[in-house]
Amino acid sequence: MITQKKTARPASFLALIHALRARHHCGWGLAALIITFFALSLLAGANFEVVPRIYVAGQVADSDVVADRDILVEDTQATKARRKQVLFLQPPVYDLSLEPYVAFQNRIVEILRSLNNGVDYKAQEGPLQRLADELTPPVTDEVLPELSHPEVQSYLLKTLLPSIREHMAEGLVGDIRSARVGRSGVIIRNLDNNTEILRPDVTNLPDVQSFLAEVSSIVRQVPALNAQSRRAINILLSATVPASLTLNREATQKRGNAVMSMVEPVYYQILKGELLIRKGERVSREQQIKLQTLYKSASDPMHWGTAMGTFLCSLVLSVGFFVAPSGKPGTPLRCKDMLLISLLLLLFSVGAKIVYVLGLRMDSVTFLNTLCLGFPVAGAVGLVAMVFAARRYCTMGLLLSFFTMLMFQEDFYFFLFQFLGGMLATWLVTNAQSRQDVVWSIVPLTIGQSLIWFGTALLSQTAPAELPVQLAAVAINSLLSLILLFAVSPVLELSFGYSTRFxxxxxxxxxxxxxxxxxxxxxxxxxxxxxxxxxxxxxxxxxxxxxxxxxxxxxxxxxxxxxxxxxxxxxxxxxxxxxxxxxxxxxxxxxxxxxxxxxxxxxxxxxxxxxxxxxxxxxxxxxxxxxxxxxxxxxxxxxxxxxxxxxxxxxxxxxxxxxxxxxxxxxxxxxxxxxxxxxxxxxxxxxxxxxxxxxxxxxxxxxxxxxxxxxxxxxxxxxxFHQRIAYPDAKIRDVASKVGGKADGKTDAKPEGKTDGRPDAKSDGKPDVKSDGKPDVRVESKADARQEPNGETAGAATPATGMPVLPHVPVVTPHAAAQGGAKNGGAENVKSERTSTAPTNGGRPDLSAAAAQPGQPVQSGQAGQNQTGQAGQPESSGKSGQQDQPGQTSQAGQPGQASGQVQPGQGTPQKPSDKGAR
Missing domain, CATH: 1.10.3210 (Hypothetical protein af1432)
Incomplete structure (x- = not known):
């Protein structure tokens, strides 16, 4: 149908910017909406709850204490146990370094040098004296002489020391029994090259005692050493060989603390309405912790996280007011539209908060839940549906359900119930044809909301004892919604000037x-x-x-x-x-x-x-x-x-x-x-x-x-414009000839029943009867055209059906006008060409051939607009279709008519008399 294409803008965030810019003249309305969101966000985060009384462990409660909200209480014992378990699983950190071997090697060399120099360990301090302090005097007197032998010193320096270095490089644990072995292995830090490796455990690494036993067995197999020399070597090594793999307690503790800090506390949930302490009951330590948690939650005057989250979510949800689902800017919101949205959100949200605070004062969770379900959000959404389009009242339903959920501190199931109930109300309101239909809509609204509530009750696992009371609250919700529709709709009409459905x-x-x-x-x-x-x-x-x-x-x-x-x-x-x-x-x-x-x-x-x-x-x-x-x-x-x-x-x-x-x-x-x-x-x-x-x-x-x-x-x-079968009634044709006959006594009535060739003329041949009882039959005669002084024909009569002939700008050429075509709204001051053309197209003149002649003036509603090319059907894309252009109809003249048209060789037709007119 439409061949011209427009470049489609991509649906993006820019559409929202354009939508807001297009409403710069409604800046105060937009500002009022944003201020409303901010105020309601603060109201949602404000704490109006009653602070519970605190009991110390050992006291006797003088009243029942019931949780008025869902709270989480930390289980300290479970938290400690989990952290201890995590700490136990954390692998310990061991440092591996060859610095102990270097010190060990230097000490052996100094001991052997002192022996070779004949130093008396009793008279002079030095390596020998420190060694003697580690050994008993009898052992010292036995070991030192043996170490002075050349073959012993050669074996120590050339054979044992390299072997000891090799084993210490791999890691020697001082005492395997005292080594901390984690279930996740051990972390070995090599201090020489600053690398870390994770070993499954440290038990597969040799300790110092095991290594010395292995060395003793090796020394025992050396034939060049006697028993005394082997004993001296074993005693020397057991006193001097250090461990190269040591536990770094500081690094292990630091890493353990870091891991434990990452362990979240263990909480157990206390549900809303749960009885914490019974009257006359002695308060335990665990109950005291619960009361302290409840008191801390209720004593905060403002929950800023809730307030900021509410404000951001409300801004996102309100995008539906400004942007259509296609991503393009929607119909502009007027200032009064934004004011109405702001007022409804403010009134219903504040009302919900008031109802919630009053419910808290009643000290009954069941009564509070009943008040929440009875709040008529559906009525407010249905009210908006009377004046807004679908996407906007859906957005309003989302916002109202969202804010009421926060004001009542309810869960997602409450939001779902209120939103779906609101959508049901909008469907009933938009399909109502009268106020009586709205009254009767209370039946499907109550049934529908009851089904929605029952579904959410099953999802939230509501206690069976509360179902009858909540069902009554749903019925009250439907009744209040209906009352709200009838009470507030006149206010919208009078105060805001809205055209509601009513x-x-x-x-x-x-x-x-x-x-x-x-x-x-x-x-x-x-x-x-x-x-x-x-x-x-x-x-x-x-x-x-x-x-x-x-x-x-x-x-x-x-x-x-x-x-x-x-x-x-x-x-x-x-x-x-x-x-x-x-x-x-x-x-x-x-x-x-x-x-x-x-x-x-x-x-x-x-x-x-x-x-x-x-x-x-x-x-x-x-x-x-x-x-x-x-x-x-x-x-x-x-x-x-x-x-x-x-x-x-x-x-x-x-x-x-x-x-x-x-x-x-x-x-x-x-x-x-x-x-x-x-x-x-x-x-x-x-x-x-x-x-x-x-x-x-x-x-x-x-x-x-x-x-x-x-x-x-x-x-x-x-x-x-449907067609009818002609009625062969001679009387009607006789009446038609008397009313609009021609000079020769013949009429132009068509066999098909049409009298003037127009689409809305009676095709059944029956005359329209006017209020005076005279038949009103339209025939094609001189009465259908008037000759103006400038030679133009104007002011075509109304068709016989009584429907108005609405104006049209036709495509007219002088050649077509000479054939008797539509001349009532044609181009002005066009001289009639006296040209004779035989009628075609089944008795209708062929205007397409005339319109195609070069040099003929063509009038259209829009410059450059193509014509339809159909005979008797001019096209205008400009003002051709407007009924308020007087004095013109594009009625194509019928061939064979003896009057009402200019034929070749004839003069100007006479002005018709009133007798032939309607």
Whole structure:
């Protein structure tokens, strides 16, 4: 349908920025909304709870103590046991270094040097004396002489010392029995190269005692050493060989403390309503800890974490107010919309907090839970659904459920119950057709909320004893929600000027004063509005817009024509066209004024701001092309702004739907032989023209929406322009010949029952009977055209069905005008060519051939707009579809008519007499 493509903006965070920038004129409303979020966040974090009394272990409680919230109490014994276990599993740290071997080697060398120098260990301090201090005097006297032998010293220095170094490099533990072995192994830090390795355990490493035993067995096998020398070597090594792998207690303790600090405390949960201490019971140590935890939680005046988290979450949830699901900025929120949202959030959240504090004073958890379930969040959400679109009342439901959950300090199951209950209420409200329907909705609302509550009760494992009381609270919730809807909806209508569903239903009544005035004063406009209302209702339902608002706005969209009804073609009924005597600028001024007059009347009769806005937007900023072109043909230099509606362009889906339906319905009256294919082609052309003018840029309509609208418009119009079987009643033809006969006594009545070839003419051949009892049969005669002084034909009569012939800017060429084509709204000051062309297309002139002749002037609603190319069906993407262009219809003349058209060789037809007119 729409061939032109627009570059789609990606759905991103920038869409939210653009949406907020578009509402800079509502800065104070946005600021009020943010301040409300901040205030409610502080209220959610504030602590209004009663501080419990503290009992010391050993005291006797004089009253029951019940937990008023879910709390976590630290289990100190379990925490200590877990930390001890973690510390035990932490591997100890051992240091590995060759520094002890270097000291050992230096000591052996000094001892041997002192022996070789004949130093007396008793008279002189030195290595020998320190060795003697470690050994007993008899052993010393036995060992030192043996160590002075050359073969012993050679074996020590060349054989044993390298072997000892090799073993100490791998690690020698001082005492394997005192070594700390962890279940996770040991950490060995090599201090020489600053590396760490994890060994499964240290028991597989040799200790000093094991190593000395191994050395003793090796020394025993040396044949060059006697028994005394071997004994001396073993005694020397046992006194001097150190351990190279030592436990680093400081590093082990530091790492153990770090691991224990990472162990979270063990808590056990105390549920809300749990009895902590019974009256007359002696308080234990464990109960004292529970009371202290409860007291600490209740004594904090503000939970800042809760407040900040609430504020951030509320900002995220409110994005649905500003951005559509597609990611594009939605319909602008007005200041009063933000004020209403802020007031509802503030009132219900504060009310929930008050109810919660009162429930705490009652000292009954069961009663508090009952109050929470009885709070009517569903009524508030249903109230918002009366004035907002689906995505906005869903967002409001999320916010209200979120804030009430925090105020009552409830869990996710409470949030789920309130939100789903609110969505059920919105579905019932939006589908109600009268206030009585809303009254009866208490039955499905109560049943639905009961089922939702029962599901959440099963999920939260509610005690069976509490189920009957909570079920009663759910029923009270439904009743309060219904009362809230009826009590507050008049306040929204009077204080904020909203058009609620109740108000819109009242405006649809035929007893409304303004509706009565429409039916009596401008019946043509009224019937046009009826058809448009049916079209917009079907289209709105197809794309998910507010169908009720669309329908009511369509009924009142042309109330401004009450000021000058005779200047609009649908209300002339074949009378003289007053625009023939007016300048184009004056005619355009009258037509432009009907929008302003309409908004004034809508405000005077208090139709609601939504309807006032749609009336002011239903023509957008389009140009009245007919009078603009007429001014050009008269040699004037008109400005487009003088012939354009003031707008604004449609800002909502509802206003855009009305603009499209208004133009489509008006221009469809010009169709000749309106078959379904021609109707579809015509609708697509009108929608394409409006789209190409940019009139839909500020609405939320998508290409998919335009496709659905086109289908529904075609369905409605096809039903209106249906064909009927002709009734072969001679009497009707006789009446038709008497009313609109030709000079030769013959009539133009078609066998099919059509009298003038128009799509809305009676096809059954029956005449319309007027209030005076005379038949009203339309025939094609001289009465259907009037000859103006400048040679133009204008002011076509209304079709016989009583439906108004709405204006249209046709494609007219002089050649087509000479054939008797649609001349009522054609180009001005075009001389009629006296050319004779045989009728084609089954008795209709072939306008396509005439329109294709070069050098012929072609008028269209939009410069550069393509024509449909169908005979008798001009296309205009500009103002061709507007019903408020007076004095024009694009009725194609029928061939074979003896009057009402200029034939070659004939003069100008005479002005018709009143006898042939309606």
């Amino acid at each position: 108000r819109l239903m009242e405006l649809m009544s035929l007893e409304q004063p303004l509706m009565q005035e429409l039916m009596v004063t401008v019946p043509g406009t009224y019937h046009h509005s009826l058809v448009v209302s049916n079209m917009v209702e079907a289209g709105a339902k197809a794309i998910g817009a507010n169908s009720l608002l669309c329908k009511v706005a369509a009924l009142y969209h042309d109330v401004g024509k009450l000021s000058y009804p005779e200047y609009f073609i649908e209300n002339q009924f074949g009378g003289p066209n007053k625009h023939d005597k007016l300048a184009p600028s004056m005619s355009a001024l009258i037509l432009l004024s009907h929008v302003k007059k309409g908004t004034e009347l809508a405000e005077r009769y208090k139709l609601g701001q939504d309807i006032v806005d749609i009336i002011s937007q239903h023509h957008g900023t389009r140009i009245i092309r007919y009078f603009y072109q007429k001014a050009l043909n008269l040699g004037e230099k008109p400005r487009e702004s003088d012939y354009s509606y003031l707008g604004p362009r449609p800002q909502t889906k509802e206003a855009a739907i009305l603009m499209l339906a208004d133009s489509v319905e008006a221009s469809s009256r010009t169709l000749t032989d309106p078959t379904p294919a021609r109707i579809k082609s015509h609708i697509d052309a009108i929608i394409k023209g409006i789209f190409s003018e940019g009139q839909l840029d500020e609405s939320e309509l998508t290409f998919k929406d335009l496709h659905y609208l086109s289908e529904n418009f075609q369905r409605i119009l096809t039903g209106i």
